[in-house]
Structure formats: C-alpha cells, structure tokens
Amino acid sequence: MKKLNDLEYLKLSKFEAFLYKLKLFLCAIPLWFVNLGKLIWGFIKKCGLGIKDEFVDIFTTFTKGNWAVKLSFLIFGFGNFYYGQIMRGLLFLLFEVVFIGYMLVPSGGLYWLAKGQWFQTGATVGTLQGGFVETVTEAFGMEIVTQDWVNGDDSVKVMLYGLLTIIFIIAFIGTWRMQVKQCRICMDITAKGKRIKSGKDDLKSLMDDQFHKTMLALPVVGILVFTVLPIIYMVLVAFTSYDAAHDGYSNLFSWVGWHNFNELTNFGKGGLGLAFGEILSWTLMWSFFATFTNYFLGMFVAILINKKGIKIKKFWRTALVMTIAIPQFVSLLYVSKLFDSSGIVGELLGQIPAIKEYLEVNHYISLWDSPTVARILVIVINIWVGIPYVMLQATGILMNIPADLYESSRVDGANAWQQYTKITLPYMLFVTGPALLTSFVGNLNNFNVIYLLSGGNPINTTIGTAGGVSVGHTDLLITWLYKIALGSAESKYYIASVIGILIFVVCAVLSLIVYNVIPSTKNEEDFQ
Amino acid sequence: MKTDNKLKKSGLGAKASRRVSNLIVYIVLIAITVVWLFPFFGLVMESFKVNTTAMDGELFPTKFGFDNYVRLFKETDFLKWFKNTAIMGIATAVFQTLFVLSMSYTLSRLRFKMRKPLMNFMLILGMFPGFLTMILIYKVFSDLGLTMEMAPLGLIIVYCASSGMGYYISKGFFDTIPKTLDEAARVDGATRLQVFYKVIMPLSGSIVIYTILMGFMAPWGDFMLASYLIHENSVGMSVAVGMFEWTSKTMLNTNYTMFCAAGVIVAVPVTAVFLALQKYYVEGVTGGAVKG
Numbered sequence: 001m002k003k004l005n006d007l008e009y010l011k012l013s014k015f016e017a018f019l020y021k022l023k024l025f026l027c028a029i030p031l032w033f034v035n036l037g038k039l040i041w042g043f044i045k046k047c048g049l050g051i052k053d054e055f056v057d058i059f060t061t062f063t064k065g066n067w068a069v070k071l072s073f074l075i076f077g078f079g080n081f082y083y084g085q086i087m088r089g090l091l092f093l094l095f096e097v098v099f100i101g102y103m104l105v106p107s108g109g110l111y112w113l114a115k116g117q118w119f120q121t122g123a124t125v126g127t128l129q130g131g132f133v134e135t136v137t138e139a140f141g142m143e144i145v146t147q148d149w150v151n152g153d154d155s156v157k158v159m160l161y162g163l164l165t166i167i168f169i170i171a172f173i174g175t176w177r178m179q180v181k182q183c184r185i186c187m188d189i190t191a192k193g194k195r196i197k198s199g200k201d202d203l204k205s206l207m208d209d210q211f212h213k214t215m216l217a218l219p220v221v222g223i224l225v226f227t228v229l230p231i232i233y234m235v236l237v238a239f240t241s242y243d244a245a246h247d248g249y250s251n252l253f254s255w256v257g258w259h260n261f262n263e264l265t266n267f268g269k270g271g272l273g274l275a276f277g278e279i280l281s282w283t284l285m286w287s288f289f290a291t292f293t294n295y296f297l298g299m300f301v302a303i304l305i306n307k308k309g310i311k312i313k314k315f316w317r318t319a320l321v322m323t324i325a326i327p328q329f330v331s332l333l334y335v336s337k338l339f340d341s342s343g344i345v346g347e348l349l350g351q352i353p354a355i356k357e358y359l360e361v362n363h364y365i366s367l368w369d370s371p372t373v374a375r376i377l378v379i380v381i382n383i384w385v386g387i388p389y390v391m392l393q394a395t396g397i398l399m400n401i402p403a404d405l406y407e408s409s410r411v412d413g414a415n416a417w418q419q420y421t422k423i424t425l426p427y428m429l430f431v432t433g434p435a436l437l438t439s440f441v442g443n444l445n446n447f448n449v450i451y452l453l454s455g456g457n458p459i460n461t462t463i464g465t466a467g468g469v470s471v472g473h474t475d476l477l478i479t480w481l482y483k484i485a486l487g488s489a490e491s492k493y494y495i496a497s498v499i500g501i502l503i504f505v506v507c508a509v510l511s512l513i514v515y516n517v518i519p520s521t522k523n524e525e526d527f528q
Numbered sequence: 529m530k531t532d533n534k535l536k537k538s539g540l541g542a543k544a545s546r547r548v549s550n551l552i553v554y555i556v557l558i559a560i561t562v563v564w565l566f567p568f569f570g571l572v573m574e575s576f577k578v579n580t581t582a583m584d585g586e587l588f589p590t591k592f593g594f595d596n597y598v599r600l601f602k603e604t605d606f607l608k609w610f611k612n613t614a615i616m617g618i619a620t621a622v623f624q625t626l627f628v629l630s631m632s633y634t635l636s637r638l639r640f641k642m643r644k645p646l647m648n649f650m651l652i653l654g655m656f657p658g659f660l661t662m663i664l665i666y667k668v669f670s671d672l673g674l675t676m677e678m679a680p681l682g683l684i685i686v687y688c689a690s691s692g693m694g695y696y697i698s699k700g701f702f703d704t705i706p707k708t709l710d711e712a713a714r715v716d717g718a719t720r721l722q723v724f725y726k727v728i729m730p731l732s733g734s735i736v737i738y739t740i741l742m743g744f745m746a747p748w749g750d751f752m753l754a755s756y757l758i759h760e761n762s763v764g765m766s767v768a769v770g771m772f773e774w775t776s777k778t779m780l781n782t783n784y785t786m787f788c789a790a791g792v793i794v795a796v797p798v799t800a801v802f803l804a805l806q807k808y809y810v811e812g813v814t815g816g817a818v819k820g
Contacts, residue, residue, distance in 0.1 A: 211721055212643075
C-alpha cells in the first residue's frame with residue numbers, strides 16, 4: 001500500500017488517520033512471517049555452516065596431529081596426556097570409562113534403550129508386564145491358593161532411564177568433540193612455542209577467567225535436572241497412553257503416536273477440541289482484562305498518590321502493599337467466601353432487587369453459580385490483587401518523568417487529560433512494554449487467583465467432562481491441567497502433557513507477535 | 529476560553545481549584561484504602577467469633593473470644609504445618625538467594641560465549657508451565673521417599689533447584705552498577721571472584737534482601753506444587769494445603785472461623801517481615817520493571 005508522507009498524514013481526519021494506522025498494522029503482518037521465515041532460514045544456514053566447520057576442523061586435526069592426537073580419537077584424553085595436561089586427561093579418560101561401562105553392563109544403558117521400544121506406535125514402553133502368579137500350597141490337607149505380585153517392567157522408569165541414556169550418549173559425543181578440539185588447541189600453542197596450561201592453572205582460572213563456570217555450575221545443573229529433564233519427559237508422555245489405568249507399574253503404557261494430538265480436533269460433546277477452544281478463548285480474555293485493568297487502574301492509583309500536595313504518601317502505599325504481604329491463599333480464599341451466598345458482601349449484593357431477581361430466575365444460589373458473574377468477579381477481585389504491584393512499578397517510573405515536560409505543557413494550555421495521554425501514558429508504555437508482556441503471560445498461567453477464588457466453577461454443561469474432569473466456565477488452561485493431573489481418578493497424564501505443550505505454543509506465539517509489534521509502536525523519539 | 533483559563537489559574541482561583549481536586553483525591557484514596565484493608569479487618573473479626581463456626585454474614589462477632597485460636601492448636605495439626613512452612617521458607621530463602629544471585633551476577637557482569645544462548649534458552653523454557661515438571665518429579669521423589677511426610681524437604685528442592693531461572697530482577701539491578709568499578713578492581717589485580725565479593729556484593733545489600741524476602745515468602749503462597757507432593761498427608765503439609773481443605777464444602781460449616789484464625793496467625797509474621805523490609809521490596813520491583 002501507499003505510504004503517506006507527514007504532510008499528507010496530518011491532513012487526514014482523526015478517523016481516517018486511525019484507518020490508515022490500522023491498514024499499516026495489518027499490512028505489516030505478512031511481513032512478520034516473512035521475517036520469521038528469514039530468521040529460521042538464517043538459523044538453519046548458520047547451523048549447517050557450523051556443522052561443516054566442525055567436520056573440517058576434526059578432519060584437519062586428525063591429518064595434522066601426531067600419533068598421540070590420533071590415538072586420542074579413540075582413547076579420551078590421550079592428547080592431553082601427551083601435552084602434559086594430566087588432570088584434564090584423567091577427567092576425560094574417566095568419563096569414557098564410566099560411559100562405556102554404563103552402556104555395556106547388564107541392565108545398563110543399552111538394556112534400557114532396547115526396553116523402551118521408542119516411538120513404535122502400539123508397542124509398550126517396557127517389555128515385561130508384571131502380574132499376579134498363583135501358587136498352590138497344601139497345608140492340613142487343604143489346598144491354599146495364594147496370589148503373589150511378580151514385578152515386571154515399570155514403564156515410567158524404562159522411559160526415564162532410556163531418556164537419561166540418550167542424554168548420556170549426546171554428552172559423550174560432545175565430550176569427544178571437546179577433547180579433540182583441545183588437542184588441536186595444544187598443537188597450535190606448541191607450534192607457537194608458548195606454554196600449555198597446567199592443571200593448577202585450570203583450577204586458578206575457575207576463580208578468575210572462567211569464573212562464570214564456577215558461578216553457573218550449580219544453578220544450571222539445577223535447571224537441567226529439575227526443569228529441562230522433566231519437560232522433555234513430559235513431551236514424550238504426550239506420545240504415550242500414560243494415565244492412572246496405565247501407570248507403568250501395574251499396567252504398562254504404550255506409544256500412541258500423534259493420537260493424543262488428534263484428539264484436539266474432536267469437537268463433539270466432551271471432546272478435547274471443544275473444551276480446548278472454549279478454555280483457550282476464556283484464558284486469553286481473562287489474561288487481557290486482568291492485565292489491562294490492573295495496568296491502567298494501578299497507574300491511576302499511582303498518579304493519585306503521587307499528585308502534588310497529597311500528604312502521607314507512604315501510608316497510602318503501605319495500605320495497598322499489605323495485600324502483597326499476606327499469603328494469597330489466605331486473602332483469596334477469604335475474599336471468595338465473602339462473595340458467597342452467606343458471605344458478607346454476597347448477602348449484601350443479594351439484597352439488591354435486580355441481582356436478587358437475576359439469581360432467582362436462573363436458580364442460582366450464590367453469585368459464583370452464574371457463569372457471567374463469576375467471570376466478572378474473578379476479574380474484579382484480581383484488580384484488588386494486582387493493583388499494588390502495578391502501583392509500585394508505576395510510582396518508580398512516574399518519578400523519572402522529567403517535571404519540565406509537564407511545566408511546558410501547562411504553559412501551552414494542556415489540561416490534565418491531555419498531559420496524561422500525551423506524556424504520562426506514552427512514557428509508561430515505552431518503559432513497561434516488556435513487563436506488560438511478562439504480566440500477560442503470567443496471567444495466562446495465573447493458577448492461584450482462579451483456583452482459590454472460583455475453583456474453575458461453575459461447571460460448563462455444554463462441554464461436560466473433557467480429559468476426565470468436568471470443565472468450568474472460569475477454568476484456565478493451567479487449572480484444567482492441574483485438575484486432570486491431580487483432581488480426577490483417571491489422571492490422564494498424556495492429556496495433561498498435550499495441554500502443557502499447547503500452553504507453551506500459545507505463550508511462544510504471543511511473545512513472538514508482541515516482540516514484533518512493540519519496537520514499531522514504541523519509538524523513543526516519539527515523546528522526546 | 530483558553531486565555532480565561534490561564535488567567536484563572538494564575539490568580540487566586542488556582543489555589544482553590546487545587547484544593548478541591550486534592551479533596552477529591554483524598555476521598556478516592558480513603559475509599560481505596562478501606563476496600564483494600566476491609567478483608568483483613570473482616571478476617572480478624574471473623575477469627576474472634578465464638579457464637580458460630582460457620583459463615584453467618586455478620587461482620588462483627590456477637591460473642592467475642594479466643595476459642596478458635598485455642599481449637600487451632602489443640603485439635604488440629606496447624607502448629608506442625610506452620611513449622612513445616614517456616615522451615616521451608618528459611619531454607620528456600622538461603623538456597624534460592626545463592627542460586628539467583630550467582631546466576632544473575634554472572635549474566636550481568638561477565639561475558640562469555642554461551643551467555644546469550646543461555647538467556648534465550650531460559651526464556652523459552654519459562655514458557656512451559658512449571659507444573660508440568662511435577663508429574664515426573666513426584667514419581668521420582670516418591671521412590672526416593674521425598675513426598676508425603678517428607679514433602680517439605682522435597683518441596684525445598686523443587687523451589688530452589690530451578691530458581692536460577694528467576695534471575696531477571698536482580699540482573700536488572702546488577703546492570704545498573706557501573707562497569708568501571710569492576711575494571712578498576714581488575715586493573716588493581718583483583719580476580720573475578722574478588723571483584724564479586726569485595727566490590728559488587730557490598731553494594732548489593734538491597735537486592736540481596738529482596739531475593740531473601742522473595743524466597744521466604746514463596747512457600748507461604750504456593751499451593752499448586754505443594755498440594756501435588758503432599759498428597760493429603762497431614763504430617764507433611766504446608767499451611768496453604770492444610771488450610772485449603774477447611775474451606776471445602778463439607779468442612780466449611782465447622783471450620784470457617786478457625787480458618788480465619790489460622791489465616792491471621794499466618795499473615796501476622798509474614799506481613800511483619802514484609803513491612804519491615806518493604807523498602808527493599810519496592811526497590812526490587814521498581815528496578816525490575818524498568819529493566820523488563
């Protein structure tokens with residue numbers, strides 16, 4: 001489309017200008033995808049080139065290297081020994097010995113890998129089904145039949161050990177590459193006639209040049225073991241039939257391919273597709289309202305408190321901040337009961353004729369039974385929860401806005417509203433743009449507020465049950481996931497994993513879009 | 529019109545109009561304060577009710593007494609839950625602080641090849657719902673005996689192990705300390721370790737306290753992860769999980785006022801700690817917001 005220059009743009013009426021902006025925005029959408037494609041292509045290209053370089057490097061190391069370097073292609077750390085790095089060499093060698101030992105011992109790595117029957121649709125995870133074995137014994141002339149449980153495989157363990165083995169193999173390849181590279185570095189250094197680092201130097205550098213390794217070791221290992229590993233595992237579970245009936249121990253679960261994801265296109269009553277669509281739309285709606293009501297009202301309160309001439313500012317702030325201090329489950333559970341039919345506020349509201357009639361006509365006992373009212377209530381109560389955070393953030397930022405901006409605008413005759421829309425709001429949006437996205441994503445997964453206030457209720461009768469649990473009108477994806485995993489006897493973990501993956505997809509897509517939009521809409525020069 | 533306005537504002541009228549607008553602001557602020565503090569007032573009142581154990585729709589108790597508090601300690605495991613949560617809070621505060629500070633300091637002050645990829649990786653990882661990890665962790669922990677009665681220990685591990693991912697706010701703080709300080713110390717021959725604990729740490733008191741505060745408060749507010757590991761075992765419960773049951777439909781009528789009493793007991797120490805350290809909390813939140 002045609003781009004207008006500044007003069008033409010200023011000639012447009014307000015409505016036309018809005019249309020023009022909208023058009024620009026819509027036209028930009030295909031461009032994002034083009035950019036995204038370019039980004040991905042660039043990434044693949046970079047990876048490909050990187051891999052090519054690696055192979056070239058390995059090859060030249062092998063051809064140029066002496067016998068020790070060549071031997072270290074088979075025996076880890078040999079090159080390091082040759083060049084006098086005893087400590088590194090020993091570590092590499094130890095790693096290789098442990099790896100080979102682990103893979104080859106009975107019930108070691110290879111054993112677990114083979115047991116898993118990875119991704120063979122229809123095959124079980126683990127090969128030996130446990131079961132009861134009857135033994136007949138004779139005592140006092142009577143036959144006594146006893147049933148004993150004989151352990152088979154535990155699918156959960158088979159998959160976990162299999163996964164660990166795969167990770168171990170990848171680590172092995174990585175370590176092999178690392179020590180080959182080190183040989184090459186040693187070769188280069190000796191060729192230049194410099195001294196090679198000793199084990200002592202290595203230890204010293206951990207406190208200095210390599211300090212980041214020391215600092216990151218523990219946190220990164222924690223993340224790898226307690227976040228990355230479980231998440232990979234759960235992604236795998238999405239391709240199996242893991243639930244309470246197939247818990248792996250008493251009943252093996254099996255690989256089902258894309259079956260669980262295909263469930264998402266089942267739009268019948270009780271189907272996953274309908275439930276997912278419904279819950280996702282409410283989740284997005286909730287997140288939108290929760291984020292923006294908090295944002296604007298919080299900013300409003302901050303402006304009020306910061307107003308010139310208002311005294312005891314600290315008191316007003318502390319009163320609000322109290323809500324952050326008190327554990328959410330106490331305050332939220334109490335507030336949820338306040339609005340119940342016999343709660344103080346609920347009873348009070350119930351006496352208002354219009355509300356009373358509405359409840360009676362629909363046979364609702366309390367406000368929480370009405371889908372619309374329940375949705376409004378969680379959003380309103382969330383304002384109570386969220387304003388203090390926004391107020392604190394906004395206070396800090398408002399103080400940073402140069403006062404002379406307001407002075408000069410007042411001289412030019414701007415009123416308070418104009419000052420707000422032309423100075424305060426753009427500044428706030430510019431500074432808090434990324435934080436706004438974070439809070440939007442945070443609200444998508446705001447388990448506490450929904451679960452403690454409404455528990456996801458009232459139940460959505462058009463959907464009924466999905467994933468083994470009854471779905472409510474105020475359920476978010478995360479509370480649905482929680483209910484599936486913990487709140488039902490069936491515990492359909494595979495559906496929980498599918499939902500988890502979908503939550504990730506939603507968050508990722510939103511973040512991508514927002515990161516693409518923000519830089520274009522917030523331009524630092526706009527208000528300077 | 530415009531000139532009229534200007535004249536008015538420059539004259540005596542400006543003072544009067546400001547006074548009026550300030551009065552309106554005061555009224556709004558008072559209303560907000562009442563709304564925000566009302567639940568806490570109601571909670572305290574509810575906890576002193578002797579006449580009923582259920583919700584009666586009254587704000588003030590008709591009979592006033594400490595029965596609920598007595599019952600809380602005599603008839604329930606509340607003291608145990610409180611102890612569990614306090615231990616979790618302290619342990620989480622210590623370890624989470626270590627993890628978060630070393631992660632954020634490294635990402636903020638040190639430059640190394642994997643820095644950007646690591647940050648992007650953690651950003652993407654953060655988009656998976658953390659609850660998803662619990663299904664495997666529960667399975668493994670129950671084999672290791674870290675659930676049910678031992679759930680507090682298991683939960684400490686869960687809260688702390690991945691806490692490095694929450695580095696954003698303290699990284700934002702470290703980013704604001706001038707780099708020239710590091711460089712000067714390096715020129716003087718300090719190692720990076722010495723720069724960390726001799727130069728940067730003494731300047732970072734507020735963010736350290738903020739991180740400790742966050743770690744201490746986490747177990748008090750967490751319901752989702754705790755309920756999963758505890759699995760309705762009263763010995764290992766945290767206050768959140770234990771008290772949640774009292775508000776279920778079957779127990780509400782007998783336990784409601786006791787719930788409120790327990791709520792007051794939980795809220796008092798946490799609020800006291802929080803308000804005492806409020807200054808640091810505010811610094812953390814505002815700093816983090818600006819950095820994003």
